[in-house]
Amino acid sequence: MTAAIELTNVSKLYRKYSGRQFSTLKSALLQRSILKDLRPNETFPALTDVSFAVSRGSTYGVIGRNGSGKSTALKLVAGITKPTSGTVRVDGRISALIELGAGFHPEISGRENVYINGIMLGLTKRQIHERFDEIVEFAELREFIDAPVKTYSSGMYMRLGFAVAINVDPDVLLVDEVLAVGDEGFTHKCLDKFSEFRRRNKTILLVTHSLNLVEKFCDEALWLDNGRAMNHGDPKRVVGAYLSAVEQSEEQLMAATTAKALREHDGQAGPVAQEGQEPQEQPADPTTNMFEATEGRWGSREVEITAVSFVAGDGQPSHIFHSGDAMAVTVSVRAKHPVDDFVFGIGFFNAEGVCCYGTNTYLEEMNPERLAGAAEATFLVDSLDLVEGTYKVDVAVHKRDGAPYDYHRLLYTFRVKSRVHDVGIYRPKHRWRFAGDVTFGAVK
């Protein structure tokens, strides 16, 4: 098979002009620096040494975070911009679904816009005439086709743009995140159209954030990060690699959030400063203030929390957990002098500030006798049955009457990921059972 699209060592530098100098002709003339200013003084690499080939008739997915260079790659393939170095070769007629309905004129009717848009995309008047009904049918706009485009809703606008672009009958179709525009039904129609393209041995280059789509639909995938090709090949493998990288960076973000929260609230309630604490900052009974989600740290520090760590089931410290994983929260403390009145407490809050779960050793009827020196309390969860989301954590050591030794309010963050996008606060362990004539088809 020959390649329909081939990028060889392609780099693209965007220029960053230091705006002020270049903004006016006057200053450029006065400083006699037009030529100098025309040269960029700073560049930004959007793509660095990217090579890939898409064989004819295959569907190729490009994934990556925002700003990773996906759209730039697509624009290079479309020929809208030129590579700074390297070569881009495309075989056959291209239709780019990059900005749907770019070039529609709002004042004139949908009908006239279809003709002009079609001509812009390289069709002749006759060809458009032949395909006109099909285009209008596909866009589901029969009754509005003679109304000016400015009266269209954004969905109608996109549908018409999509219908024209897809009917150009390209050899290579470039798709940039356009499936997000229509309603469910239209999205299916688009996917069907793509499948038809595949059957007719056309090449599709797809840029998307929908990893499901890539896994189901693409023959190969490319993962771009910071303008570099990180991985390419089998979609399942590439998506997996991408996901674990995303998790890693989220993990770093969580760790950074936690560190920042600790830094901000550290030292504010040292053993000495504690005298100056405002009374309202020291809730007599933590449970009454449990639902007031403000971060903070307070307490007498007779017993001090020195570290809090989250450990996943595999024994690795982590801030990302999958729903149903095991999790252990270890609270390290140090008592300045032995105490006999102490309670370890922990609470989980979701992003809305709702307490998902809270408990302490006193509620669970553990009778404190002695705590001295350095010690650890570990809260073990066998199965973290929370729905997907970001959670904040309270940890505290206090007296039985609630007087805090060290109260860490919402200073720790962890994230729960889940393949099931169920909703609510927690996920009870569950199954489904059906009786009667109930069948389910294959997963969509």
Added chain:
Amino acid sequence: MFSNLANLLRYRGLISSLVARELKARYRGSMFGFFWSFINPLLLLLIYSFVFTNIIPNQDDKTKPYALFMFCGILPWTWFATSLSDAAGSLLAGGNLIKKVLFPAEVLPIVNVLANMVHFFLGLTILIAFLIFYQKMPDPWDLVWFPIAVAIQLVFSTALGLLLAALTVHFRDIRDILANLLTLWFFATPIIYPHFQANVQKFKPLFNANPFTHLAISYQEILFFHGPIGHWKWLLGLGAASIPLFLVCYWVFDRLRDSFAEAV
């Protein structure tokens, strides 16, 4: 560059449909619609007639009726001036096309020049109606020169339009400079005063250096003045100069082409 230039021929279908769109969209939603293309020059002509017969009556017999004389120069000037100011902003206005679609950018300024040419032709019908009304029928042999003058103006305006369009992408202030420059240029061209006036003759070399002088005088001689076209040498000279000018402007446009998608 030359292959791009040859491509331009392939885009003639695109250009013609875009010109049609431009004209259609222009008056969409207005009550008189397309008639404005006639009404505008008509009203302008009536105003000038009133002013120059009743308020500042003109003495020179050769330029009577004065309003009609001016109109012969103002119509092509309007085509020229609006073409340039539209073309200068054309790439910015069509930014969506340049950034998102593989689109030959030079089509945009060309469409502006052509759409304004259509307006010029429509205004011309008003001019002809009044020429007949005042019984100042142009000499049919003179009229042979008319398409030549139009063709030369077309090449000249397109050349400047391309250059301005390309430069305006990088220097936005060109549009403001251009607006003022065009006013100056209008008064520096013998349009509202005849070129044979004594005080114009004093600055003859300066006037000759102004390319639009030759177009304006040619139109006036073709449409208004009787007698042979005395200015044809200048006109053809301008035509000969317009072609290399067009190539130079197109070359500049072509050189800057790749920067449009990023700078618009």
